[in-house]
Each structure stands twice: as C-alpha cells, then as structure tokens.
Amino acid sequence: MQNTLLIGLSRQMTLERQMDVVANNVANVNTSGYKADRSLFAEYLNSGAHEDNFVSADRRLSFVQDRATFHDFSPGNTEQTKNPLDLAIDGAGFLAVQTPAGERYTRDGGLQINNQGQLVNASGYPVLGNSGPIVFQPTDHDISIAADGNVTVLEGTGRTGAVRGKLRLASFTDAQKLVKEGSNLYSAGDGIAAQPDTGSRVRQGFVEKSNVNSVTEMSRMIEITRTYTQISALLQQQSDLHKSAIEKLADVPA
Incomplete structure (x- = not known):
C-alpha cells in the first residue's frame, strides 16, 4: 500500500514539472x-x-x-512583414547580441535601430557583426541585408552604396547545451563555444514564428x-x- 503512494507521488511530481514546461510553451x-x-x-x-x-x-x-x-x-513558420529590419534565419544559426552579462544568442529577428544608430534586438541589445555592433549613420536609407548577412545602405541624397557590416551568425556543435535566459536569449553552456555559421542564410523582410x-x-x-x-x-x-x-x-x- 505504501508503495502505491510512493509511485503515485513520483508520477505527480513529474507531471507538475511537465505542466510547467507546457505552460511556458x-x-x-x-x-x-x-x-x-x-x-x-x-x-x-x-x-x-x-x-x-x-x-x-x-x-x-x-x-x-x-x-x-x-x-x-525545429524551424518555425516564416511570415513576410516587408520590414527591412525583420530577419528570418534559414538554417541552424543564431544572431549574436551584446548584453551587460556578455554575449548571447537569439533566433528572434525582429530588429530595430536605437537612438545611437545601432542595430538592436527587441530587448535593445546591440546585434553583433564580424567587427562588433552594426552602426548606421543619420543619413543612411534603403537598408539591404543580403542572404550572407552583409548589411549595405544608400548614403545621403545620392545613390552611393556603403557597407555597414556583416551579421555574425553563430552555430554550436551541441545546441542542446544552450541555456535559456529569458527575453528569447540563450547563453553558451559549459564546454561549448560559438562557431561561425557559414551554412545559414538570412531572409530580409521575414520573421520566424514560434515553433x-x-x-x-x-x-x-x-x-x-x-x-x-x-x-x-x-x-x-x-x-x-x-x-x-x-x-x-x-x-x-x-
């Protein structure tokens, strides 16, 4: 009789944890x-x-x-927004962002430009390129982000093109070790490090929905x-x- 109570309690404890996971999803x-x-x-x-x-x-x-x-x-569905700062990643890559706690990673491509001209994510953290944060000039317009992550603009009233950086896409040998930290961000777990992702592609004007x-x-x-x-x-x-x-x-x- 006591065994029945112990087994039932073990199952209820796992169900409680499973409910927390499902509710968060x-x-x-x-x-x-x-x-x-x-x-x-x-x-x-x-x-x-x-x-x-x-x-x-x-x-x-x-x-x-x-x-x-x-x-x-698994990938979520992509939705076209036609917003030039919205990005969807085709592949296993992540965008790298700079936070006060260090470098973090996200699949959320809903980006913005802050008051300092930096390209930032929804939480306001700078999105990193190969040479650091990507910064625009006040006269930049017609922002274009290529499939390889290259960010170009037109300057001023002319039609002169300029490169503002290249998005640094990161991948991981064991992505299961990534740790969710809230705000749709991941941190690298123990024993793993971000590697350059050359296989993923960026789609401008799209966002990846939740899976x-x-x-x-x-x-x-x-x-x-x-x-x-x-x-x-x-x-x-x-x-x-x-x-x-x-x-x-x-x-x-x-």
Whole structure:
C-alpha cells in the first residue's frame, strides 16, 4: 500500500514539472523565434518500502524520473512583414547580441535601430557583426541585408552604396547545451563555444514564428491535468483503504 503512494507521488511530481514546461510553451506561442521545450522521462527502478532488509528482483518498483528538458530546434513558420529590419534565419544559426552579462544568442529577428544608430534586438541589445555592433549613420536609407548577412545602405541624397557590416551568425556543435535566459536569449553552456555559421542564410523582410503548435500543447495540458486528477483519486482511495484497515484492526478483540 505504501508503495502505491510512493509511485503515485513520483508520477505527480513529474507531471507538475511537465505542466510547467507546457505552460511556458503556450505562453510563448506568439514569440518570434521561440523554440519549444520538451520533457524527458525515464524509468527508475528501486526497492519497495518493506519491513525487512531483503530485496528481491520481483519486489523492485518502477518509479517515474524527470530526467531533463531539451530544446526543440525545429524551424518555425516564416511570415513576410516587408520590414527591412525583420530577419528570418534559414538554417541552424543564431544572431549574436551584446548584453551587460556578455554575449548571447537569439533566433528572434525582429530588429530595430536605437537612438545611437545601432542595430538592436527587441530587448535593445546591440546585434553583433564580424567587427562588433552594426552602426548606421543619420543619413543612411534603403537598408539591404543580403542572404550572407552583409548589411549595405544608400548614403545621403545620392545613390552611393556603403557597407555597414556583416551579421555574425553563430552555430554550436551541441545546441542542446544552450541555456535559456529569458527575453528569447540563450547563453553558451559549459564546454561549448560559438562557431561561425557559414551554412545559414538570412531572409530580409521575414520573421520566424514560434515553433510551438498551440493545439498540440493545449491537448498536452488537458492530458496532464486529467492524469494528475486520476492519480490523485487513486491515492485518495489508497489512503481511505489504509484508514479503513486501521479502524477495523482496532475493532479486533485482544
């Protein structure tokens, strides 16, 4: 009876964590460039609760263990905006941005120009090129960003072209080690470093949407809620059975 309670509790703990992951995915269904998280579970075998110290193979219990979460880096749908500062990345690359905490990486290509003329992301952090932040002059217009990340403009009233930099796209040998830090940013985890990405291509005037499927995530949320409720009912039944057994044992004549 005690084993049933322990197994049910292990499952409820993993369901709670899974609900947190699904809820975060649902909250970012409209976040450009967002990559969904997935839960990873495993069977954990252990001896059951018993009075003696003897453990046999047929008495080992199967618990649920929350191993980890992993990133789903499958591409999201692209949407044309015709905004020259909107970018979508075809490939596994990331934009590099400079933050007060150091260099960070993002797939969110909704960019802007701040008061200092710097190309920045939605949070206001400078987007990095191969030679540092990309900076525009007050007279620049007709910004063009090529597929290889080359940023060119027309200067002043003339038709003279000028290069303002080249976007530094980064890739990682093991992207699963990237750590989400909020604001749609990733930091490089232990043991990995950003590498130049020459295979990805930039699409100007497009943004990559979140890869979260809202229907699928809502279905998962309903399934998790129902499973949690069913386990709660089972544990309540076991608790009532235990209580009833104790009450009947108390009525047995000495």
